[in-house]
Structures are given as C-alpha cells and as structure tokens.
Amino acid sequence: KIIDKVKSLQLTAYEDKQTDAPLLAKIPEGSKVVNRKENKDLGTVEYTFENGAQVILKQTDFKNNEIQFSGYTLGGTSLAKTEDILNAMYASSIIEECGLGQFSKSDLKKKLAGKDIDITPYIQDLKQGFNGKVAPADLETMLQLLYMYFTDIRKDDEAFKAFMSKLKSQFMFISSNPQFAFFDKFTKIITQNDPRTILIPTEEQLQTVTLEKSIQFFKERFNNARDFKFFFVGNINENEALPLIQKYIGGLPSQAKSEMWKDVSPKFPSGIVQETVYKGKDEKGFVGMAWNTNYEWSSENNIKTNMLIKILDIMLRENVREKESGTYGIQARLDYDKYPKEEISVTIIFGCDPKNQDKLSKVVIKQMQELQKKGPSEENLKKIKEQLIRERETDLKKNNWWIRKLDNMYYYNDLTGSLNEYNNIINKVTAKDIQELANKYFVMNNYVKVYLKPEKK
Template sequence: MKFRYLLAYTISVFVIHNANGQILPLDPAVRTGKLPNGFTYYIRRNTEPKNRVVMYLANKVGSVLETDEQRGLAHFMEHMSFNGTKHFPKSELVNYLQKSGVRFGADLNASTSFDQTVYQLPLPADNPEILKNGIQIMRDWAQEAILEPNEIDKERGIVMEEKRLGKGASERMQRQTFPLVLNYSRYASRLPIGTEQVLLNFKPDVIKSFYKDWYRPDLQALIVVGDINVAELERTIKTKFSDLKNPIKEKTRTKYTVPLTGRNQFIAVTDKEMPSTVIQVLIKHKAQDLKTAADYRSSLIDGLFNQMLSERYSELSKQADPPFLQGGASIEDLMGGLDMYAVSVVAKPGELEKGFKAVWRESRQAQLFGFTQTELNRAKQNYLSSMEAALKEKNKTQSESYVNEYLQYFLNQTAAPGIVKVNKLVNLYIPGISLQEVNAVSKEYIKDVNRDILIMAPEKDKATLPDEAKVLSWIQSVNEEKLEAFKDNTSALPLLTGSPIGGKIVKEDKDAALGITTLTLNNGVKVLLKKTDFKDNQIVFSAFSKGGTSLYSDSDFQSATNAASLTVAAGVGNYTSTQLRKFLTGKQIGVAPYIGERTQGFNGSATPKDLETALQLVYGYVTEPRKDEDIFKGLVAKTKSGLANRGDDPNMVFSDTVSAVLSNYNIRRTGPSIEKIDQIDLDKAFNIYKERFSDASGLTFIFVGSIDEATLKPLLEKYLGSLPSKGHHDEARDLGIHIPPGKISKTVYKGTEQKSTVYMVFSGPFEYSYENEVKMDAWEEILEIRMLERLREDESGVYAPRVEINTSKYPQERFNMVISFGCAPANVESLIASALDEVKKAGKNGPTQENIDKFKAEGQRTREMGLKNNSSWLTYLNGQLINNEPLTQVNDYDAAIGKVTVSSLKDVAAKYLNGDNYIRLMLLPEK
C-alpha cells in the first residue's frame, strides 16, 4: 500500500516538475473565448449567491496612456460612462439600476488606475429583462458613451470635488516623493486623478479622442459569474459584442515600466499637518511573474518569508517598551513591473534613530541568520491549514471572488488555475520548501542598489531630521553590530492551567420555523444554535450579558473601557499573547472578549474542526485572564507618543470636535488625551474585567453556521457549562448621554487646503418600533438618492454625499440623522441650504413613489442576501436579544415594507425631520 502511494506521488511530482516552465492552464470551470475583433470573455456559472450575477468590464486602459493634454481623462471617462450612453441617456442608467435594487457607489461602481479601468455591475439573475439590460449596459460602456458637452461640463465639478477629497498632508508629500520612487518614469506624471488645469479646461474633442483610441475590443474583456446559463449567455455576448470596432489606425498599446536605474536615492519632506515621522527604505526589484508552476512555487517561498518576518515584527511590537509606534518589513508589489523590499517605521517623537535601527536590526538578523525550523514549520502549517479551509468552502465561493481572479488573469496574465489545482500545488510544494530556500530570500532582496530612503515628518521637526549620510550611518551601525540568531520563544505547556469541570444542558427548546435551538445550561448560560448551509466550513459566534462600562463612574471609565484590550494583550492561561499566536498556528480561529458601554461578551469565529479551541479560549479568558505590568507600560507609552501631534491633523481635530459636541461634551465621548491615558489603572482595569465576566448566568451565546449539534453540545457543556455563575443579573445604566437639543453651530478652522467637511445632524426622541425603523431606513436611502441627485448631479458641488440614520431603543428611544459631505469652502452655505431644502421637502411633500420603489427594490435585494449570510444572521439575533425584540421579526419585513408609502413617510418626516433639533458642524481651512 505504501509503495503504491509513493509511486503515485512520484509520478505526480514528475508530471508537474516537467510542466514547471509551462503556463498554468486557466480554471477549467470558466468558459472563455476571444471574438474576431479581439474582445475576450469569461463566463462561469456559480450559485453563491443564488439568483445573482456579477459582471465586470475590464479595459487595459489607464492614466499611463494619456497625453499631456489628457491628464486625468482616463478617470474622467469612467465618470462619463455613467452620464449617458446610447441606450441609457443622461442619468437614466443609474436611475434604471436603482429601480432594480442596485445602489450607486456601493454596488454599481468603477475604478481607474494607471494601467486599467474596470466597471462592475452586480444584478439579480432571476429577471431575464434585467439580465438582458445588464449585457446592454456593458455593451454601451464598451464603446457607446455619448459624451455630451453639457454633461462633460457638469461632471467637471464632481471630479474636482473627488480630487479635493484626496488633498492633505499625505497627498502633498506624495507629490514630492512619487517621482523619485518611480524613477521619474511615465507613471510619476500620470496620477489617475489628473491635473486641475486639464480637468477644468479640456475640450470635448480631447476626451472623445481618448475614448476612440483606447476603448476598443482588443483591449477589453467581459467577465460574468453568477447563477446563469453559460451557453445562452455566451451566444448573447457573441451577438452583442462581435460588432465592436477597433480603430482603423490603431495606436500601439505600449506596456510602460518603471526602469531600474541602479541609483540609490534619498528624499526628506515635511508638512505642518503630518502627525508623525515616517521613514521608509524601498529596495526595488524586477517583479516575478506568476504564470507557471515554478512561479507559483517561488511565490509560496516569498509568502512564507513574509509570514515569518511579520511574526517577528509583531513580537517586537509587543515588547514592554516597543521601540516605535509601527514598524515592519515585507516584500510588496510596486508597479510598472517592479516589486520591492519595503522597510517602514512610524517613530515615536524624538526617537527616529531608535525606531529605525530596531526595524533594520530585525531585517539584518534575518539576513544574517535566517529563520528557525520551528518558525518555518508554523508558517507551513498556517499555509496548509488555510488551504484546507478554503478547499472545504470551494462550493460556497462567492462570485465576486471568481471575478477578481479572472480580472487579474486578463489584465496582468496572473495564473488563475482554480482552487483544486492551487490546492494540489500548495500540498505538493509547501512540504518540500527548505529552510535554506526561504533564508535566501532576504539575501536576494536586501541590496544596496536601487534603494530609496524616504522621510516624511512634521514641519516643526525639519531642522532635526537626518540627512542621507546620517541614515546610511545608522544602517552601517546596525550592520556592524554583533547580532545573535533569533531565539524562538515557544511553550509546550497546555493552554490552560486548569481543566473545566463541565456542566449540563438542563433545557432545550426548538423553533422549527426559524431553525433555532435554544439551550439552557445548569449555570444559567443560554446558547442559541442556528445551523445553516450558507458555508461548508464556518461557524461565527457572539455572546453578551448586560452591564458594560455604564456601571462604572466617570473616574473609572478609562480603566473600564480599556480593560478588555489590556487583558487580551497580556495573553491567557499559560501563554503570553506572543506565545498564544504560536500555539494557535494552523487553526482558523478568532476569539475576542469585549466590554462595551451597555454589554460585555465575546465575538468569534472558527471552523468546525477548531471550534473546541475557540471555546477553550472563551473559558480561559473568563477563568484565567492575565495581567502584565510591562506590557501595560509599553502600551501606555506607545499610546501617548501617538497623541503627540494629533492636534496638527485637521481631520482628527474635527472628529474630536464632532464627538464632543454630539455628546454635549461628556467626558466619555470627547477625544483622547494624555490626561485620560493617565487615568488608566492596570489593577483597576484587571479587576473590572474579572468583575464583568465573573457571573456567566447572564451570558447568552449565539452560534451560526455549519453546526453539528451532536458534536457541539458536549463541548458547550464542558466549556460554557463550567463558567462561574452567581445568579445575579446586572442591568446597564442610563448615562443620559445624547445629542443636545436645539440649534447649534460649530466651526473648526484647521488645515491649509481649500477643502471643507460638513456634518448636518438632526436628532430627538423616537417612537421605537420595527415599522418605524423600516420607515427611517427608507428615508435614509431616499434622502441619499436626493442628495446625490441635487448636490452632486444638479449642482456639481460634491462627490459622495452621505446620509445615515440611526435609531435606538436603549437606553432611550431616540434617533439621529447625519448628512455629511466634503466640498469647496466657497460652496458650503449654498450646499447646506440645498440639503436643508431637501429635508424640508421631505416633511412637506413626502418622497416620490419612484424613490420609494427604489428603496423597496434595494431593501429586498439586501434582505435576500442577508438571509443567506451567517454574519448577518448573527448580527440580527444578537441585536434582537439585546433589544428584547422577538426573533420572529425577520418574518415581518413584507408587512412593514408594505406600510412604506408616500403618506406614511411624509408623516414620519414631519414628525422627526422637522429641524427643531439641528446641529451644523463644519471644518474650514484656517483663515
């Protein structure tokens, strides 16, 4: 038997090794073809999710192809594809899709980068008319945008607002560093957002020329994955796209690259709004292809290297006194045919040299001594475990995942052989990868040529920044240190110091209609089980009991709100947090205790195979938490350092102001400060943590996913049934924190860019009911549609206005609505007036029936998706139980949405959105 297995394995190895230089074949489950005009298509049937289809139109067209007069027009063209095509003039395309339940921006979207432009369209697949029109939309996008001059002029303002949103310290410094990093190649002068001069002044003929030259079938592909008939759709695609025409005089689609010059470069830039000092060392290399089996093996070696190096930096960051705020190194993609070894440090104030040397030392240690066999074994185990978990889910893979694979295959020739083939490659190659091979990676990547050193810092630190010679002396100093090989700190102890005694299930109730089993354990713990078939290898869970930080005084609040994170940072049972990560090698698991304002509990996930370990962790975090004085001091010092320049960042200052005003300046909601950090007492935090989890009788656990009740019940009895119980149930306290009434205006003047942020907040008491919640959900969707139509499309004043409505039952029945947008400072008042006008119309006239229909279509689509999703069910069940609402409410949706009418929404708006309590908050540039 062993001989036969070995023979089969040897033959397998022989076949694959002989094929190492051959291109890996495309996933056989996808049907692909190329039309005579060069147009490519990929079609795959996939029923996850059922009755849905995802379509992508990929174009090998990006900003790198623009002439000087066209800078920004690849991206502008993407915008114009939504502003009028042959079969969907003006804004009819977005309007039609919203009626079909597709949200603009969230579902319907597109993106433009240096080398590509991609349009995405998810649709219902069970409506032949919508599916037919979806293909027509793709056909229109491919070559039939209208590009009307007046629509172009309207879109200029929108694109300028998108450009404005990206402005700030990071963008200003990028403009200085980007050319150097990209070796002054064409990429350096072709940022997709373009230039203001071009965007505001180009003639329509210029963008039409770009469209005609580059939107052509030999550079395009349609990718369709979903619950569809492949043969039928293939016939439709051939009919629809065969008549696409390439230009008579085709321009050559040049493949641009970033050249390797052999130079070493240095740049230091400062900005008054930069909150921290960052140093990067980027060592550039020609990127490896990922086309053949040999390429795939090389990528696995790099992946193992990155994983092990990441673990070392993680361990370094968890020292009692970490030498930096953030630090690490890894092999990363760049662009233009390059990748790089990227070393990055976010330094503590005044400790740039210390932080940089610590990070460089870790890379140098790996270069000199390599990794240990135990590190490699763990990395391999993680790879194989992840692959095993993915393979078990292969029949439940989301369509979006397949689309992205085929997208990379078309755009970048990245191999997409399918998960079955990948699994074979992983299981063939991973065991045979040697420590010597992985250790060679750092020697290959850490070179002293093609190296860029970048420093980005606050302007006030400009005089103290090192020059190139100084940074090189730091590198040389570390390189000359007598370093020792890394010692892998592992433990052979069991996870827990003690064993749970175990309990018993004393009651079991079944709700056949909802498919929920409710168990009561002898210690009072309740457990809800909902078995699903949405995934084959996933269980998600949560737990809660009432109380939270609300039970503690303001003076103890900082200790209470940080109690869970400080305890987790120390580890659990016999293990520090670093040792725990190693102990959990190869397990697909996540468990995190939390203490919120009104509840405490757990969030977690695991595969069925690893669920017992997850329950051990839950038991351990309750019965064997750890406290670590050194880790605590390190976290406090790190947090304080991170706050040093917070006041220089306009967005942080505005965010803190918003929180303060909306909480009526309650100390629990205002921004972080050194004084607040000093209030954290480790002993007090640890005692609060233990107190919050000392009585499990109030805990309710919810498990959703691929559950085997017969296997799970004994585990629940063993680990949850043994949790300590006192039979005392706390109730959360009403702290009286809510948005203040009346009309309030607050303006923050911060920042140098001509950009503004606006928050308009409406709030007040609310009559909480499921029916009213649905009506407020309707207004959230409808008002966002109106803000898009008016502030963006009609007035060209914003890029992406947002409307968010929240309702609460506890501690008080209240609501709040926030309308937010970014814009030019000169347009703030007019846009606020327009937004207020829309809110006023809501109460006076109610919505249009058309917009109600859009909400219902989108709501129905979201509901259908949520009913087939484990995490959505977990969120729903958890929320219903915390709010003391019936679990059967999920069945009331049709009745509730049936009561969403023009009249009923008009009444709701008149009652709640009347402007009696209205707060306007604005961030404006410094005067």
C-alpha cells in the same frame, strides 16, 4: 581553536515549553442542561445550563468551514465611574495585548498557529461580550479561549506599556489632523462636553489608564455567566457541539446576582447650535449636521425609518454631489435605539470647498424639507423597496447576517413575528408613511451644524 570549540559543542533542540503546554491546566466539569427549546421560525435551538448561561444554535449549510460566534450580557462601560471611563473603554484591548493564562500574546499566536480561530472580547456602552468565528474542527479550542477570558486573564506590564505608548503616538499623530479636530469638536458639541464621551483623549486623560484598573473592570464584566447569551451560527452539528458547549460554557463561573446597564447617556443640545473649527492650512472644508429626537422602537418602525434615510441618501447624492458638484461623497447616517432610552439621531457629514459650506448646507435642509412637504418620489420609493428585498434575499444566506440578527433579536427582546413579514411590511409602505416619519424625526428647530475651515491667515 575557536572554530574547533564551536564544532565540539553539544547543541540541543530549542524547546518552547510554553507553546507545548496545554491551553487549560484543568478542564472544567461543566453543568447540566436545564432547558431546551426550539424556534422553528428562526431554525434555532436554545439551551439553558445550570449556571444560567444560554446558548442559541443555528445550523446552516452556507459555508462548510465556518461557525460564526457572538455572546453578550448587559452592563458595559455605563457601570464604570466617570473618572475611570478610559480604563473601561480600553480594558478589552489591553487584555488582548496581555495574552491569556501562561501565554503572552505572541506565545498564544504560536500556540494557535494552523488553527482557524477568531475570538475578540468587547465592552460597549451598555453591554459586554464576544465576537468571533471558527472552523468546526477548532471549536473546542475556541471554547477553551472563551473559558480563559472568564477565568484566567493575564497581567503583562510590558505589553501594557507598549500598548499605551502606541496609543499615545497614534493620538498625537491624529490630533494634528484637521479632520480629527473637526470630528472631536462635533462630538463634544453633540454630547455637550460629556466627560464620558472621549474621541481623542488628552495626555492627562491617558494618564488615568492603569493596568490594574483595566484588569479589574474586565474581571467585573466577565466574571458571571448567569445572564450571558451565546450564539453559534454555521456548520455546527448540535449532537457533536453540545458536549463541548456544556463543558466550557456550562462550566463558566456564575453568581446569583444579575447586572443591568445605567443610563448615563449625554443629552443632545436644544435649539440650533452652529460652530466653526479653524484648523489646517489647505483650502479644505467639512460640514457636520446632526439631529436627535425621541423614537418609537418597533420592528416595523425600524424598517420604515431605514427606508426614510436611504431615500434621503439618494436625494442628497443627486442634489449635493451630482447637481451642485459640491462634494465627492455625502451620506446620511441613521442611529436609532431602544436602550437606554428610545431615541433617534441622524448625522450628515461631507467635505467641500469652505466657500460652499453655507450653500450646500441649505441644499441638505431643502432635501429634508422636501420629504416633509411632499414625501418621496414613487421612483425612489420603488427603488429602495426593491433594493431592501433583494438585499434580504442575499442576507438570509449569510452566517454573519444571522449572527447579528439573533444577537439583536435577543438583546431587544423581539422574538415575535416571522421573518417573512419583512417583505410584507416593505411592500405596504407608502410615500405618506415616509413623509410622516420625515416630519416626526427631522426636527428643523433643533439641530447641530459644525464647519471645518482652514486657519485664518
């Protein structure tokens, strides 16, 4: 009887109403173009719309099925209150987990099935914006998603709870890892326990994150297109793309006000600071060393400073890893910036036997002092020049390089000069130039050194 009843049931096909619904209930009207200008050196066209948004297009033939995309405006987490910093840090991730409009994250994934679209919002220290890429045929859909991030984000309590639960589990797991304890301590020393710089949040700190505060902060950062700059690089036809861009980006909400980041950056400690973290039982050690000082930001100085750090990298690899056989890997990381103030930091981190930490740290210092006293060898200088010129030749044919380049040029307000000057600057750099930079930026009476050692038995 049960089988007969099942056979007699009238089954109707499942209808996924949400997935069948359009992304946007109402298409925006857009706004007019108020200015158009070309930059022949960069091969770009720049549009300004009535709502204040700017769009920069660069058509390339590097890949037929790719358009790289980015956009930004100023502000970032610097505009958050200190007690709400985690809400600001996680806001964009939480919004992504919640979905958009009437679509949950899973529904949105179904809706976009078969389309080649990637668009991700971000909120950094001093700016917020988007990164992504899209196939030319799916450009309108991506622009609709962009429009929704400004006008129709979604609140999903269950998605938020799942995100926070996953986050807590991840931090519980990594906090027991000796390396993460080391990096956490290293960061706290460099920033002098800055309450806004949180690498591994505590359970108590995570309790400050709420869905309401994260949504509110996201809305505040993405409710005004007036100062936004958007970039498109790839197989994008200006005549075909402009009506779509005019509709969705030109139609974004805008206000008369402009926003600017705040300088809430931490101060690097003075003098020589040395500390040791005891964590774990294995005989494994780590060394972290960091320098920070004032910087003179310019395109030419940036190129020369990159050369300095790459030469130091070679010397560290040859002497610490190969000659001393002290580590499997060592790298010097360089960070320089113009905002919120012009400064440069050099960070060197490597793993080694705890017994060799003092010896290898001295080898690192010796290589830096060698550059200060004698400058680089002609062999290393030539090697780096050839490497950088070769890399640039390859980069000039990549959409993802161009999108970063244009984004940075506008962000740093550095549109002057031709890209051809790059090779000329590199070829003119002398060993003395590198030596002078080493003396300026490797400040040997002001740095941080942190060791990771196993727990004492």
